[in-house]
Amino acid sequence: xxxxxxxxxxxxxxxxxxxxxxxxxxxxxxxxxxxxxxxxxxxxxxxxxxxxxxxxxxxxxxxxxxxxxxxxxxxxxxxxxxxxxxxxxxxxxxxxxxxxxxxxxxxxxxxxxxxxxxxxxxxxxxxxxxxxxxxxxxxxxxxxxxxxxxxxxxxxxxxxxxxxxxxxxxxxxxxxxxxxxxxxxxxxxxxxxxxxx
Amino acid sequence: xxxxxxxxxxxxxxxxxxxxxxxxxxxxxxxxxxxxxxxxxxxxxxxxxxxxxxxxxxxxxxxxxxxxxxxxxxxxxxxxxxxxxxxxxxxxxxxxxxxxxxxxxxxxxxxxxxxxxxxxxxxxxxxxxxxxxxxxxxxxxxxxxxxxxxx
Numbered sequence: 001x002x003x004x005x006x007x008x009x010x011x012x013x014x015x016x017x018x019x020x021x022x023x024x025x026x027x028x029x030x031x032x033x034x035x036x037x038x039x040x041x042x043x044x045x046x047x048x049x050x051x052x053x054x055x056x057x058x059x060x061x062x063x064x065x066x067x068x069x070x071x072x073x074x075x076x077x078x079x080x081x082x083x084x085x086x087x088x089x090x091x092x093x094x095x096x097x098x099x100x101x102x103x104x105x106x107x108x109x110x111x112x113x114x115x116x117x118x119x120x121x122x123x124x125x126x127x128x129x130x131x132x133x134x135x136x137x138x139x140x141x142x143x144x145x146x147x148x149x150x151x152x153x154x155x156x157x158x159x160x161x162x163x164x165x166x167x168x169x170x171x172x173x174x175x176x177x178x179x180x181x182x183x184x185x186x187x188x189x190x191x192x193x194x195x196x197x
Numbered sequence: 198x199x200x201x202x203x204x205x206x207x208x209x210x211x212x213x214x215x216x217x218x219x220x221x222x223x224x225x226x227x228x229x230x231x232x233x234x235x236x237x238x239x240x241x242x243x244x245x246x247x248x249x250x251x252x253x254x255x256x257x258x259x260x261x262x263x264x265x266x267x268x269x270x271x272x273x274x275x276x277x278x279x280x281x282x283x284x285x286x287x288x289x290x291x292x293x294x295x296x297x298x299x300x301x302x303x304x305x306x307x308x309x310x311x312x313x314x315x316x317x318x319x320x321x322x323x324x325x326x327x328x329x330x331x332x333x334x335x336x337x338x339x340x341x342x343x344x345x346x347x348x
Contacts, residue, residue: 034252040290040291040293106262136263139249139292139293142250
């Protein structure tokens with residue numbers, strides 16, 4: 001009888017225990033980012049395209065024009081404020097010898113070329129994506145976005161938003177270095193997805 | 198005064214008809230469909246698909262540029278004869294499961310799909326058990342005596 005009573009008392013404690021569990025769970029999430037970044041392009045090939053060259057619109061570019069070594073693919077527009085904030089860093093990276101391919105996204109070619117003249121041109125090549133179709137195929141959510149592409153043309157990292165010195169050092173540079181090494185050391189392949197998160 | 202009014206009206210009219218204003222400000226998409234089924238499918242899809250840029254809006258409710266583009270893409274795919282599943286797949290390949298407010302059932306979404314019905318079943322079982330238990334207790338002679346005594 002007494003045992004029965006203590007059992008039923010325990011059952012009334014159950015909601016409180018569950019509540020404490022929920023509170024503990026929510027507590028661990030405090031201060032964490034609630035922003036969900038859609039970066040599904042990773043580990044897929046750069047989508048096929050056939051688009052004009054920004055600097056020379058009569059020339060049609062496709063995958064064969066892309067660098068055969070690891071490079072950064074940077075989506076930008078002269079209208080995009082965050083792009084102009086990250087631009088000096090891109091120029092700096094170019095000076096370090098990193099190939100950057102630009103995707104000029106939903107821009108006016110005239111404004112875009114003027115922008116490159118004024119701000120410096122960090123790109124080895126600029127694909128003119130006037131209607132944003134390449135952007136959609138890249139899983140783009142907006143400009144700027146930056147992709148690390150390996151020598152086989154596979155996207156290894158997808159950075160949403162502006163890149164800063166800190167993001168470069170903490171996220172992109174380790175990934176880029178790992179992607180560069182893949183050719184000389186095949187066993188590194190598994191590490192890439194870890195390094196390139 | 199009259200002249201100023203005239204100039205103002207003239208300016209408003211020319212601005213609103215010029216290509217610049219329609220390109221820059223005209224955010225209302227007008228799509229023409231071959232039939233009502235296509236139109237219904239379009240609205241069902243943009244209602245179900247989520248804007249990848251915004252955290253909690255579907256394509257239909259979002260004015261983000263990427264949402265406009267994805268609506269345009271949905272329209273074009275419907276016009277090109279793609280089925281609803283093909284369009285969902287097109288979006289899923291590019292934007293992952295996040296793009297769909299109706300995520301597919303797979304190992305990553307089992308908890309999402311099956312936890313709520315599981316909790317409901319547990320709650321119903323608990324409720325049934327509780328009712329049975331109270332009845333049993335009432336049927337119990339000791340309890341009956343206690344009740345009598347109480348009364």
